Amino acid sequence: MSIAVFPGSFDPITVGHVEIVKRAAKIFDRVYVSILENPGKGSEFSVEDRLELINDAIKDIPNAVSDAYAGLLVDYCRRKGANVIVRGIRTGNDVDYEAMLESVNNRIAPEITTVYLISGAEYMHISSSLVRQLMKIGISIDGLVPNADHKLLRRG
Numbered sequence: 001m002s003i004a005v006f007p008g009s010f011d012p013i014t015v016g017h018v019e020i021v022k023r024a025a026k027i028f029d030r031v032y033v034s035i036l037e038n039p040g041k042g043s044e045f046s047v048e049d050r051l052e053l054i055n056d057a058i059k060d061i062p063n064a065v066s067d068a069y070a071g072l073l074v075d076y077c078r079r080k081g082a083n084v085i086v087r088g089i090r091t092g093n094d095v096d097y098e099a100m101l102e103s104v105n106n107r108i109a110p111e112i113t114t115v116y117l118i119s120g121a122e123y124m125h126i127s128s129s130l131v132r133q134l135m136k137i138g139i140s141i142d143g144l145v146p147n148a149d150h151k152l153l154r155r156g
């Protein structure tokens, strides 16, 4: 069985993330959509709330499973039996950061391969940080997240 991990902060999950999950779910038998629990990195949403939003977003993708991890991503992949990491690339700006992540991960766990999916053009400028900023100033996030009417996203 092919198992992949799609890791990230998902603070919150966006329609761009969901597009990547859908495509990855066609390639791999199981896709973990996994939140990094990082106490050092302040997040807007708690891990529990982010899991709830992910579960709502992926409920129609039977082979996608939400989860959370702490510590090294590659250790988590090994625990899950995954030998593939999936990451989305929006624009060229993402590439340097992704190359850095891959070089570290590859150094620690050369048996794990990172696979990149290039976001569709309509998702190129969508990010969790944009969603958070719009929420703070009270501008609609319809179309940017899969579940804009979810109670967790209805705050000013």
Ligand code: PNS
Binding pocket: 007, 008, 009, 010, 036, 071, 072, 073, 074, 100, 101, 104, 105
């Ligand atoms: O969505 P993000 O915040 O860009 O995701 C980054 C993430 C969570 C994939 C990455 O920071 C991560 O997995 N960190 C866990 C610690 C780790 O494995 N570090 C080694 C690679 S730098």
